[in-house]
Amino acid sequence: MREVRVHSTLAGKLVPLEPRVPPRISLFVCGITPYKPSHIGHARTMVFFDVVARFLSHLGYHVFYLQNVTDVEDKILRQATEEGVDPKLVSERNFADYLGEMNALGVRSVNLYARCSDYIPEIIAQIETLIAKGHAYASEGDVYYSVGTFPTYGRLSGQRTEELQPGARVEINPKKRAPEDFALWKSERMGPTWESPWGKGRPGWHIEDTAITVNVLGPSYDIHGGASELKFPHHEAEIAQAEAATGQSPLARIWMHTGLLNMHGEKMSKSLGNVLPTGEALRIARPDVLRFYFMSAHYRAPLEFTGPASFEEAERAYQTLEGTYQRLREAAARLAPSAPADRGAEATPSWLDQVRHVEKTRVPDLAHDRGDQVTEAMVASLCNDFSIREATASLFAWSSEVNSRLAAEGDRLTFEEVVALMGPFRFAENVLGLFSHLGGTGNDTTLSKLVEMALEARTRARARKDYAEADRIRDELHAAGIQVEDSGGKVRWTVRP
Numbered sequence: 001m002r003e004v005r006v007h008s009t010l011a012g013k014l015v016p017l018e019p020r021v022p023p024r025i026s027l028f029v030c031g032i033t034p035y036k037p038s039h040i041g042h043a044r045t046m047v048f049f050d051v052v053a054r055f056l057s058h059l060g061y062h063v064f065y066l067q068n069v070t071d072v073e074d075k076i077l078r079q080a081t082e083e084g085v086d087p088k089l090v091s092e093r094n095f096a097d098y099l100g101e102m103n104a105l106g107v108r109s110v111n112l113y114a115r116c117s118d119y120i121p122e123i124i125a126q127i128e129t130l131i132a133k134g135h136a137y138a139s140e141g142d143v144y145y146s147v148g149t150f151p152t153y154g155r156l157s158g159q160r161t162e163e164l165q166p167g168a169r170v171e172i173n174p175k176k177r178a179p180e181d182f183a184l185w186k187s188e189r190m191g192p193t194w195e196s197p198w199g200k201g202r203p204g205w206h207i208e209d210t211a212i213t214v215n216v217l218g219p220s221y222d223i224h225g226g227a228s229e230l231k232f233p234h235h236e237a238e239i240a241q242a243e244a245a246t247g248q249s250p251l252a253r254i255w256m257h258t259g260l261l262n263m264h265g266e267k268m269s270k271s272l273g274n275v276l277p278t279g280e281a282l283r284i285a286r287p288d289v290l291r292f293y294f295m296s297a298h299y300r301a302p303l304e305f306t307g308p309a310s311f312e313e314a315e316r317a318y319q320t321l322e323g324t325y326q327r328l329r330e331a332a333a334r335l336a337p338s339a340p341a342d343r344g345a346e347a348t349p350s351w352l353d354q355v356r357h358v359e360k361t362r363v364p365d366l367a368h369d370r371g372d373q374v375t376e377a378m379v380a381s382l383c384n385d386f387s388i389r390e391a392t393a394s395l396f397a398w399s400s401e402v403n404s405r406l407a408a409e410g411d412r413l414t415f416e417e418v419v420a421l422m423g424p425f426r427f428a429e430n431v432l433g434l435f436s437h438l439g440g441t442g443n444d445t446t447l448s449k450l451v452e453m454a455l456e457a458r459t460r461a462r463a464r465k466d467y468a469e470a471d472r473i474r475d476e477l478h479a480a481g482i483q484v485e486d487s488g489g490k491v492r493w494t495v496r497p
Contacts, residue, residue, distance in 0.1 A: 374398040
């Protein structure tokens, strides 16, 4: 395996990626709280970790990518109250929209979206363990984590417990033994609630993630990702909860955090109201261009959004790469060998199938073939803390070289030579997720997974007699080219021609 070096937030430096059980890699990324539509700050993080999963898979690792869905949260209840609808409708509607947006952006590497509401028994069990070990306490129907029992709390973010000011960074609550203690279980009578040893209520935010990851990935896994604003208190709480409950450390070998996406110099946030919803962004910019825009800064650096001008600039740059790759594709389609005439009714392989055949059988020649050298440079950039911007810089330089060669000897190039010229673009297509609209990269397995998720949400809606929501999901699938049929108590779907 190639060595991959990653900046670990916890270590504060580049460290080698050393999986616990090679070649398997377990990746967890904090997902959305679907109380409102997702925004492009979320999308930036998800596009980046999609590239991480794609690249590690390209290197030969077996990646299992888990993302949670916080579908039990006070914000969802407040939004549902404002709309006068069931909280499940709010969360399922926004999550279904999120899946559609991620699919449009080419984010197709997630193996499991785990809803908090499906892990309530595991959450309660983890809270009981923390109480039994003296790391948590019940107070008038609530349960709190006792931060003072975990001496290394704050090591990830650099936040010192003694610096927390009651009323400023922490909630003033007479039920707590210390201001910095945080809720694991909240006594509630309204909205979604569950029975527990401490009475009716619902889980706190932080405990949801660790109950899911410990049960799905185990007490220690390889990579934990998320946006930088989650370092404190959310990720600090995850470390404290999981390591105290399981007795194993570290919770994650590597912590990776994406930089903020700012709008006019201020963090884009639903709570601040200065957001551009992902769905709206996809109506302004092409999905490939939006994905490319997120790659214009290193993942740990902030990215400034200045309105439509940001997308227009990305569009102009992207068209340069897109145009070169399209010319190569047209040349490959023109030069692809035809099947022998005696094959009769057998279908002639498409030019793209023949491109793939040449790719599989040719031996890379880093000493002489410039395309292989450029692809290797792109791989090296990604091995160095996933430096996508450096990788795309190599692709731009290669695009210029290819255009010069096409102008000079385009008519004399062979099919195999064109395939070699396509190499860096094919790498960008498969690993960076670019050029998806040009076709030829569809993943039937991924499509099936996404459609089944949408149908699961539809089944949930019908079970609670929310037929309007069920019809909305069916109509959105129909608009995306998926025909849904209910027959004999079963649901079948097909892709419309």
